[in-house]
Amino acid sequence: MSFSSSTASGARRPGDALAAPSLRASVALIAGREITSRVRSKSFLISTAILLLFVVAGIVGSHLFSSSLGDTRVAAVGAAAELLDYAPGLEIESSTSAEAAERLVRDGDVEAAVVPLQDAEPGAPAFEVIALSDAPGALVQALSIAPDVRLLDPSPVDQGIGFIVAFAFGIIFFTAAITFGGTVAQSVVEEKQTRIVEILLTAVPAKALLAGKVIGSSVLALGQILLIAVAAGLSLMLTGQDVLLADLGPAAVWFLGFFAIGFVLLAAMFAASAALVSRLEDVGTVIQPVTWLVMLPYFLIIFFNDNEAVLTVMSYVPFSSPVGMPVRIFLEQAQWWEPLVALVLLAATAVVIVQLGARMYRNSLLRTGARVRLAEALRG
Incomplete structure (x- = not known):
């Protein structure tokens, strides 16, 4: 028995049904x-x-905003400069006198000034903060006496x-x-x-x-x-x-x-x-x-x-x-x-x-x- 070339090669004849695709296909x-x-x-x-x-705008924008804030510029006189030297968020500029520090505040060169009080009573604050309208929060916090904190379960x-x-x-x-x-x-x-x-x-x-x-x-x-x-x-x-x-x-x-x-x-x-x-x-x-x-x-x-x-x-x-x-x-x-x-x-x-x-x-x-x-x- 002989077969035609198309039949022997497995080619589809007219009328044959198309094979259904597999599930994966x-x-x-x-x-x-x-x-x-x-x-x-x-x-x-x-x-x-x-x-x-x-x-992208949220990440970059928040970084630029936080960077633009920078440290608070503060003029300090005498011992105040040493006290605030390592305070975070503050840029300290030494001044020769209280009058010179106040002049820097009025001119807008610094945001605030810290000067020692000459007649401070024992137990009372030894420094005075000078600012135009309100005192910077970072400066007030640095001068405040905070209690020691011990965390039993600190969050990482x-x-x-x-x-x-x-x-x-x-x-x-x-x-x-x-x-x-x-x-x-x-x-x-x-x-x-x-x-x-x-x-x-x-x-x-x-x-x-x-x-x-x-x-x-x-x-x-x-x-x-x-x-x-x-x-x-x-x-x-x-x-x-x-x-x-x-x-x-x-x-x-x-x-x-x-x-x-x-x-x-x-x-x-x-x-x-x-x-x-x-x-x-x-x-x-x-x-x-x-x-x-x-x-x-x-x-x-x-x-x-x-x-x-x-x-x-x-x-x-x-x-x-x-x-x-x-x-x-x-x-x-x-x-x-x-x-x-x-x-x-x-x-x-x-x-x-x-x-x-x-x-x-x-x-x-x-x-x-x-x-x-x-x-x-x-x-x-």
């Missing part, structure tokens, strides 16, 4: 489509550029810096989750409303469609976070804040890891929730519970960033651990094993949520009209 195809469509969007590019400029990080770091991590995660999660939800409903999803499901399975959307959005969100991290790191280096960059580095690396897994969890919830409705007008209603799951932990961490007990609990809750645990790492409150345990809990929760989200997505995707009840979507 389908997921890669959908993810690539999501990434390409977003990257080509002018709104995405403009918003990313504005966000990067905001981060300044509370003000801790609040800024908690706020920064929180706002980055919150903004990325709401922005990209909302995009995923809107995409799902648009495909249902225009019936494009019916065409897509003839080529790829529903789980591949969901996985592609989640992975594509996660890649975009993580890429944007990496750009922010690089921009912030370069800004800190250029402004000479290497110490803060070194302290922030480990926490930032852990934040990227937690963010990657945490966003997959949230993106699956946004997509599954959006599949319950068929109109864009109803998107806000169905994704509101997911939005609250992002907002509540964010506000708790911001308001209780100095409460170690609350911060410890929030660092293990899956919906808040992407922010809570990196903040604890920066504050040096976490043991070496705690981030690993929190990351495992987050990953396990993400697996469960993605499985439930896939069931809801698959059971609701082709149902148009009235909103699908949650119980029906889970039951199928």
Whole structure:
């Protein structure tokens, strides 16, 4: 028996069915489509550029503002110059007499002057501060007698810096989750409303469609976070804040890891929730519970960033651990094993949520009209 050359070589004959793409190829195809469509969007590019400029401007601007303040120039007479020689935040200029020091204050050459009192009584202040309208706080503090302080449990990080770091991590995660999660939800409903999803499901399975959307959005969100991290790191280096960059580095690396897994969890919830409705007008209603799951932990961490007990609990809750645990790492409150345990809990929760989200997505995707009840979507 002889075969034609085309048949023997395995070429497809007219009428043969096209082979269905594998699950991996389908997921890669959908993810690539999501990434390409977003990257080509002018709104995405403009918003990313504005966000990067905001981060760089915030770091550089705060450094320039703090540098412009400088030390307070103070004229000192006699023993006052020796007393204030090593006081922080003060630039001391010696003066020959009280009259000369007062003249410097009136001319605006110094902000204040410190002169000794000739007839000071025992136990009374031995110096007098001369200023035009008000005395500089740094000078008054340097002349004040402060008690010795002994801290039983000193914090390794300044509370003000801790609040800024908690706020920064929180706002980055919150903004990325709401922005990209909302995009995923809107995409799902648009495909249902225009019936494009019916065409897509003839080529790829529903789980591949969901996985592609989640992975594509996660890649975009993580890429944007990496750009922010690089921009912030370069800004800190250029402004000479290497110490803060070194302290922030480990926490930032852990934040990227937690963010990657945490966003997959949230993106699956946004997509599954959006599949319950068929109109864009109803998107806000169905994704509101997911939005609250992002907002509540964010506000708790911001308001209780100095409460170690609350911060410890929030660092293990899956919906808040992407922010809570990196903040604890920066504050040096976490043991070496705690981030690993929190990351495992987050990953396990993400697996469960993605499985439930896939069931809801698959059971609701082709149902148009009235909103699908949650119980029906889970039951199928």
